Every structure is written in C-alpha cells, then in structure tokens.
Amino acid sequence: MEQLIFYSLAGATVLFGMLVVIARNPVHSAIFLIGALMCIAGLYLQMGAEFVGGVQILVYVGGVMVLFLFVIMLVNVRTAERVRQLSPEWKTALLLAGALSVELVYLVLKGPGVFATAAPEAIPALQGNTQNVGAALYTKYLLPFEIASVLLLVAMIGAVALARSRMD
Amino acid sequence: MPTDLHYLAILPEIITAATGIAIMLLDPFTAPQHKGRLGWLGVAGLLAAGVAGAAQSGRTMTAFGGMVQLDSYSVFFRWLFFGVSIGTILISLQYLKREGVHHSEFYALVLFATTGMSFMAASVDLILMFIGLETVAISTYVLAGFKRSDPRSNESAVKYFILGAFSTAVLLYGIAFLYGQTGSTRFDRVAEALSAQGPSAFFLVGLALLLVGFGFKVAMAPFHVWTPDVYEGAPSPVTAFLAVGPKAAGFAALVRVLYSALPDMENHWGDVLGLVAVLTMTVGNVAAITQSNIKRLLAYSSVAHAGYLLVGLVARNELGISAVLYYAVVYALMNLGAFTVVVIWSGAGETRVHLSDYAGIGFRYPFLTGCLSLFLLSLIGIPATGGFMGKVFLFAAAVQSHHVGLVVIAVLNSAVSAYYYLRIIVIMYMQEPAAQVPSVEIPVPAAVALVLAALGTLLTGLYPSALLDLASRSVLAVR
Amino acid sequence: MIPASHYLILSALLVTIGVIGVLTRRNILIIFMSIELILNAANINLIAFSRQLQDVIGQVFAVFVITVAAAEAAIGLGIVIALFRNRETINADEIDLLKG
Numbered sequence: 091m092e093q094l095i096f097y098s099l100a101g102a103t104v105l106f107g108m109l110v111v112i113a114r115n116p117v118h119s120a121i122f123l124i125g126a127l128m129c130i131a132g133l134y135l136q137m138g139a140e141f142v143g144g145v146q147i148l149v150y151v152g153g154v155m156v157l158f159l160f161v162i163m164l165v166n167v168r169t170a171e172r173v174r175q176l177s178p179e180w181k182t183a184l185l186l187a188g189a190l191s192v193e194l195v196y197l198v199l200k201g202p203g204v205f206a207t208a209a210p211e212a213i214p215a216l217q218g219n220t221q222n223v224g225a226a227l228y229t230k231y232l233l234p235f236e237i238a239s240v241l242l243l244v245a246m247i248g249a250v251a252l253a254r255s256r257m258d
Numbered sequence: 259m260p261t262d263l264h265y266l267a268i269l270p271e272i273i274t275a276a277t278g279i280a281i282m283l284l285d286p287f288t289a290p291q292h293k294g295r296l297g298w299l300g301v302a303g304l305l306a307a308g309v310a311g312a313a314q315s316g317r318t319m320t321a322f323g324g325m326v327q328l329d330s331y332s333v334f335f336r337w338l339f340f341g342v343s344i345g346t347i348l349i350s351l352q353y354l355k356r357e358g359v360h361h362s363e364f365y366a367l368v369l370f371a372t373t374g375m376s377f378m379a380a381s382v383d384l385i386l387m388f389i390g391l392e393t394v395a396i397s398t399y400v401l402a403g404f405k406r407s408d409p410r411s412n413e414s415a416v417k418y419f420i421l422g423a424f425s426t427a428v429l430l431y432g433i434a435f436l437y438g439q440t441g442s443t444r445f446d447r448v449a450e451a452l453s454a455q456g457p458s459a460f461f462l463v464g465l466a467l468l469l470v471g472f473g474f475k476v477a478m479a480p481f482h483v484w485t486p487d488v489y490e491g492a493p494s495p496v497t498a499f500l501a502v503g504p505k506a507a508g509f510a511a512l513v514r515v516l517y518s519a520l521p522d523m524e525n526h527w528g529d530v531l532g533l534v535a536v537l538t539m540t541v542g543n544v545a546a547i548t549q550s551n552i553k554r555l556l557a558y559s560s561v562a563h564a565g566y567l568l569v570g571l572v573a574r575n576e577l578g579i580s581a582v583l584y585y586a587v588v589y590a591l592m593n594l595g596a597f598t599v600v601v602i603w604s605g606a607g608e609t610r611v612h613l614s615d616y617a618g619i620g621f622r623y624p625f626l627t628g629c630l631s632l633f634l635l636s637l638i639g640i641p642a643t644g645g646f647m648g649k650v651f652l653f654a655a656a657v658q659s660h661h662v663g664l665v666v667i668a669v670l671n672s673a674v675s676a677y678y679y680l681r682i683i684v685i686m687y688m689q690e691p692a693a694q695v696p697s698v699e700i701p702v703p704a705a706v707a708l709v710l711a712a713l714g715t716l717l718t719g720l721y722p723s724a725l726l727d728l729a730s731r732s733v734l735a736v737r
Numbered sequence: 738m739i740p741a742s743h744y745l746i747l748s749a750l751l752v753t754i755g756v757i758g759v760l761t762r763r764n765i766l767i768i769f770m771s772i773e774l775i776l777n778a779a780n781i782n783l784i785a786f787s788r789q790l791q792d793v794i795g796q797v798f799a800v801f802v803i804t805v806a807a808a809e810a811a812i813g814l815g816i817v818i819a820l821f822r823n824r825e826t827i828n829a830d831e832i833d834l835l836k837g
Contacts, residue, residue, distance in 0.1 A: 096739045100747045107751050107774050111758035116766045123770050130777050133744070137788045142780070142799045149803050154773075154810045161814040162766055165821040183760030191753035195746055197459045222793045223800065231797050232263070233322035234389045237377060238804050240275050241393045244370045245808035247282060248400035251363040252415075252815035385798055392805045399812050403819055412820040413832050419816050420768055420829075423809055424759055427775035430802060431752060434779045434795075438786035443794060487835040 095136060103129040116162045124155050141220040267321035267328040270307040270336055271376045277303025278369035285362040293360045297351050300365040301344050308340045324444055327382045329735035335379035335510045338587055342503045343372040345594045345707045349601050350495040352701035356606050359405050371397035375507035384433045384443040387511050394504050395422050402492040414491025421474060421484040429471025435464035445519035452522045465523055476508035479538040482561045489557035494604060497553060498597030501560045502590040509567055509586060513579060517736045524574055532572045532664055539565030539671040546678050550613050552600055559637060562675060563589055566652055569668055573655035576733055581651035583729035588644035588718050595711030596633040598704055599626050618691025627686045629712050634679040636715045639672050644718030744785035751778035763829045769813055776806050
C-alpha cells in the first residue's frame with residue numbers, strides 16, 4: 091500500500107514536472123506546477139512531515155501559485171504563446187541536463203552508504219511533528235526566523251517599489 | 259530555550275535593520291524634495307552600527323544556539339559592508355534626484371541588504387547563511403530594477419533575478435546534501451562529521467553544488483555571463499554596490515564555509531578553485547579589452563578581480579586569507595571610487611557611459627579624472643596604490659604554498675589588464691574632446707565619497723601594515 | 738517504509754527537469770516555474786534526510802525555503818510586471834537591449 095502511494099505520487103510529480111516544462115501556454119504550466127506541488131505535499135505527509143506539507147499547500151499552492159496565475163493573466167498570454175518557445179542552444183542544454191541527471195542518480199545510488207545499515211522499518215516516525223517544528227523554530231532557530239521576517243519585509247517593500255503605477 | 263540569546267552580539271545588524279524600518283516609517287511624513295534626509299538617516303544608522311561593531315572588536319562569542327559568531331572576522335567584514343553602504347548612499351543622493359526616482363525605498367533596501375551581508379559574514383550555520391544571502395539577493399534584485407520605467411534597468415533586474423534565483427536553488431540543493439550527510443547545519447558539526455566519515459559522495463556533490471551556487475553569486479567563470487548585462491543596465495550606484503558589497507559578502511561566506519565547515523576537503527576545493535581562478539582572471543581580462551562601454555568594462559574588470567581574490571583562497575594558508583580580506587577592502591575602495599566618477603560623469607539618463615564620452619576631459623575636470631586615473635592605476639596594480647600591495651600579498655601567499663604557475667598567470671593577466679585601464683587614461687588626457695565638452699556639477703556627498711576612496715586607495719598602498727595586521731588578526735577566527 | 742534513496746532519486750529527476758526548463762525555455766514565467774521545481778526538489782531532499790536522521794532541522798529548513806520561495810515569487814513577478822509595462826514582452830529572446 092505504502093509502495094503504491096509513493097510510486098503513484100512520485101510518478102505524478104515527475105509527470106507534472108515534465109508538463110510544466112513542456113507546456114506552450116504559461117497558464118497550463120502553472121496548473122501543472124500546482125499539481126506537482128500537491129503531489130509533493132502528499133509525499134511530505136507520507137514522510138511524516140505534516141507541518142511542511144500543510145505549509146506547502148497553504149503558502150505554495152494557495153499563495154505563490156495564485157500570484158503566478160494573476161501575473162500570467164496580467165501579462166497577456168496570447169502573445170506569449172505564438173513566439174518561439176525554445177532557446178537556440180536547446181540541444182546542448184538537454185545534453186548537459188542529461189549528464190547532470192545521470193551523475194546525480196549515480197551519486198545517490200552510490201552515496202548513502204551510511205543509510206544502508208539503518209533498516210528504515212526500525213525508525214519510528216517523528217511524533218508530534220508540528221509541535222517539534224514549532225519548538226525548533228522558536229528556540230534554536232529563532233535568529234533565522236527573525237531574519238526571515240526582515241526578508242519578507244524586503245520582499246514586500248520591493249514588490250511595491252517595482253510594481254506600483256508610474257504616476258508618483 | 260537556547261541560553262545564549264546575546265542580542266548584543268548582533269547589535270550592529272539590529273541597528274541597520276531598525277534604521278531601514280525607520281526610513282520606511284518616516285517616508286510618508288517626508289516631502290518628496292526632502293527624501294535625501296532619509297538617506298542621511300541611513301548613513302547615520304550605518305555609522306552607529308559601525309561604532310557598535312567597534313565596541314565589540316576583540317571579543318569572541320557565539321550566540322543564538324551557535325548560529326552566529328562574533329569574532330574579529332565578522333567585525334572586519336561588518337566594517338567593510340557598512341563602509342560600502344555609506345559610500346553607495348553618498349553617491350546615490352544626487353543620482354536618484356537627477357534620474358527622477360528619489361524614493362526612500364532605495365535607502366531602506368541598501369540597509370536591509372547590509373544586514374543580510376553582515377549575517378553572511380557572521381553566520382556559522384548553513385541555514386542562517388542561506389537566509390542572509392537571500393536577504394541580500396532579494397534587496398539587490400529590486401535595486402537593479404529600481405529605475406522601473408527604464409527598460410534597461412528592467413532587463414538588468416530580470417537577468418539578475420533569473421540567474422540569482424537559479425543559483426540560490428543550486429546552492430540550496432548542495433546544502434541539502436551536506437545536511438543529509440552530517441545531520442547538522444552547523445559549520446563545526448559538518449567539519450566534525452567530515453573528518454570522521456571522510457569525503458563521501460554526498461560531501462562531493464554538496465561541495466560541487468555549493469561552489470556552483472557561490473560561483474554565480476560572486477561571478478566566477480564560467481558562471482559570470484550575467485555580470486556585464488546586469489552591471490550595464492542597473493542604475494550606476496547600484497552597479498557600484500553590486501560589484502563590491504554582495505561580491506565581498508559572497509567571498510566572506512565562501513571562505514567561512516570552506517575553512518570552517520569543509521577544511522578536510524581542501525584538496526578537492528583547492529584544485530577546482532585553482533582552475534576556476536585561472537579561467538576567471540583570463541576571461542574577465544580578455545573580454546574587458548574589447549568593451550567600449552565603461553560600465554561593461556568595469557563589469558569584466560570585476561570578474562577578473564574575483565579571479566585574483568580566488569588566488570588567495572587557493573593558497574590555503576593564513577597569508578592567503580588575510581590577503582583576501584585586504585584585497586576585498588582595497589577592491590571596494592577603488593571600485594566604488596571608479597563607479598562614483600562614472601555616476602557623476604554619466605549625466606541625466608546615464609547618456610555618457612561610452613569610452614569616447616571621456617575623450618579630452620582630462621584637463622577640464624582635473625579632480626574627477628585625477629581620481630579616476632588613481633583608481634584605474636590601482637586596479638592595474640601600480641606601486642604606491644592599494645591595488646599593488648593587495649596583489650603582492652595575494653601572490654606572495656600563493657608562492658608560499660607553491661602555486662607558482664598560478665601566480666605567473668595572474669601576473670600576466672595584470673599586464674593584460676594594464677592595456678584597457680591605461681586606454682581610458684589615454685583617452686581622457688590625450689584625445690581631442692568632442693565638439694562640446696558638457697559641463698557637470700560634482701555633488702558634495704559624491705565628492706566626499708570620492709575623496710575618501712582616493713585617500714583609502716593611497717593610504718593602503720603607502721602604509722599597508724595597519725590594514726594587513728587587522729586582516730591577519732581577523733583570519734585567526736576562521737582557521 | 739520507502740527507503741530514502743527513492744526520494745533522493747525522485748528529487749534528482751525533478752532537478753533535472755527544472756534545469757532543462759531553465760536552460761531551454763524562453764518564457765520568463767516558465768523559466769521561473771522551472772526554478773520552483775528545483776527548490777521543491779531540494780525540499781524533498783531535506784524532508785527525506787530529516788526522516789532518515791530522525792531530526793527536525795530538515796523540516797525547519799524546508800519551512801525557511803518555502804518562505805524564501807514566496808519572497809522570491811513576489812519580487813520576481815514584480816520585476817516581470819515592470820518589464821511588461823515597458824516592453825510588452827516576457828520572452829527572453831527579446832530582452833536584448835544590453836549587448837556588448
């Protein structure tokens with residue numbers, strides 16, 4: 091059962107991911123990306139990371155992707171669809187990316203010697219996930235948490251500075 | 259709860275961030291013609307932060323659960339960043355008014371970027387380093403596109419953003435592998451795990467991705483391709499800031515990560531960075547020769563200088579890192595100075611950025627061209643300038659660790675660079691001016707920045723020992 | 738229980754897809770979405786490591802990454818809007834004012 095859930099979610103994620111990159115129309119891309127993000131959220135749940143899964147859906151799907159769709163609607167898609175879609179160097183790019191993929195998979199298969207010994211079955215899931223994450227965020231990771239608020243403030247100021255009307 | 263919530267350890271950063279917030283809060287109450295006051299407020303905040311940093315010099319402690327480390331290394335870079343940001347604000351005051359984009363967001367974003375750079379130099383944890391780096395990146399994306407009705411500025415921002423976001427993602431992927439292998443994001447724990455387990459496959463892939471990510475951020479070849487376009491299109495004061503601030507912060511974080519977290523892999527990263535240094539210097543200098551736009555020329559020159567800085571990293575000895583610190587300061591002085599002249603001379607709408615626009619102005623504007631000549635000579639590395647001493651230290655460190663071939667290539671590169679820097683001086687003093695030499699006003703704040711940069715360039719060249727002492731004391735914290 | 742290496746391979750595939758998107762597509766918004774794929778791949782790694790190591794740091798890091806992604810999206814889309822206002826294009830080929 092677990093295997094089935096994993097493979098269907100993982101397969102769907104990869105499929106959606108490919109469709110994001112292949113789609114001609116950015117709206118379709120965004121919809122496929124939402125699909126991929128939902129599947130990834132499912133994988134997080136399966137790994138016992140409920141909090142991150144929830145944040146993924148609320149912030150990523152509910153916030154970021156909606157923003158994406160707004161902007162795509164704003165910048166007239168029709169024209170975007172008719173122009174050339176691929177960069178002139180796409181063959182080289184594919185070659186490079188293929189090499190990268192082979193390398194990564196090889197490293198992953200070769201790499202986790204440390205994991206091989208720890209039989210995964212033996213490990214209990216992190217209990218009280220959200221509580222754990224919250225506790226870590228507000229104690230050990232307090233400083234990055236505070237800096238992240240500066241980061242979000244910068245994003246807010248910056249987005250307004252960039253996108254407000256030309257009048258003022 | 260961590261018991262080490264020492265807010266005093268991050269007091270300078272608190273001051274810079276609070277000043278940024280204060281600027282935004284005071285903005286609605288400031289009349290458009292007085293926005294410059296908020297810029298001065300930013301300068302005051304940065305000076306106060308510098309004083310707060312000075313009060314802590316000599317102390318060493320970690321704070322916030324081992325996230326940040328207050329040591330002479332972080333204090334050194336704080337001063338550098340605060341100085342760079344003060345210079346940037348000084349040259350922007352008049353520029354923003356001239357270009358009709360005098361919004362106080364500019365000053366606030368410079369301050370927030372400074373906060374992020376400070377944390378990059380002080381963090382001893384991958385998560386905090388990542389957040390600091392992103393704070394810098396996001397502020398600078400906006401600054402690059404700050405002239406939002408200027409298509410060139412838009413284009414610069416788009417290119418910088420796409421490449422920046424991509425490099426962030428790559429860097430993050432590398433950090434994830436380091437975490438997966440070591441179970442911690444703290445530099446000291448990562449180093450412990452590395453020495454216990456040896457350089458396994460995950461360490462290798464983590465290091466490789468980390469280097470690619472930083473390669474984009476500090477514009478190492480072959481990841482430098484965005485630099486000329488972004489530097490050309492961004493508003494000139496922002497270009498000056500990008501070329502010195504985030505670049506120095508990238509080096510600060512890179513040195514800290516490599517020496518504190520991955521010291522046992524120094525043969526791996528040392529060899530790679532040696533190759534990258536050669537490539538970066540050569541590509542930067544060769545491409546700079548053919549440029550006719552002074553902003554693009556200085557962009558390629560900044561790529562080349564990243565290559566010289568890498569020589570100090572490759573040396574892998576104490577002198578090497580102190581030389582990197584020394585050269586970072588000198589490079590900031592001469593580059594900020596050169597860009598200040600570019601900002602002043604370019605005129606409204608930045609129309610005079612072609613090399614031919616500099617023809618024959620040498621004797622008409624002795625102050626401007628005199629300063630620019632000094633900075634260019636220092637960029638070449640002519641004796642009696644800071645650039646010369648910086649290169650001497652960098653190359654001496656590399657010779658000390660038997661990287662003679664690298665030094666030979668670096669010296670040859672300096673010779674090549676003399677050609678295009680000297681060409682500007684020749685154009686200024688020996689060519690006939692265009693029909694009408696336009697008249698420019700030299701705003702007082704920018705003139706102050708120019709004089710300070712020129713003095714700094716000369717002093718570091720004539721009396722290098724003071725700064726070198728400070729740099730070598732700062733290095734001890736990292737090794 | 739699914740071994741961690743399965744998740745890592747999935748994330749490696751996603752990174753590859755993202756890199757292909759960044760390198761081959763010309764539409765800035767699609768390039769940007771491809772970058773989001775890479776960020777998500779990194780997050781999958783972090784969570785998989787977090788489970789494997791029974792350690793919450795990876796999840797905390799993932800939350801920070803999502804924060805960063807949201808901030809980046811706000812800025813990136815602001816830049817795209819500013820560009821579109823002036824140029825009426827979001828195609829990377831036509832963004833060519835700056836050339837040596």
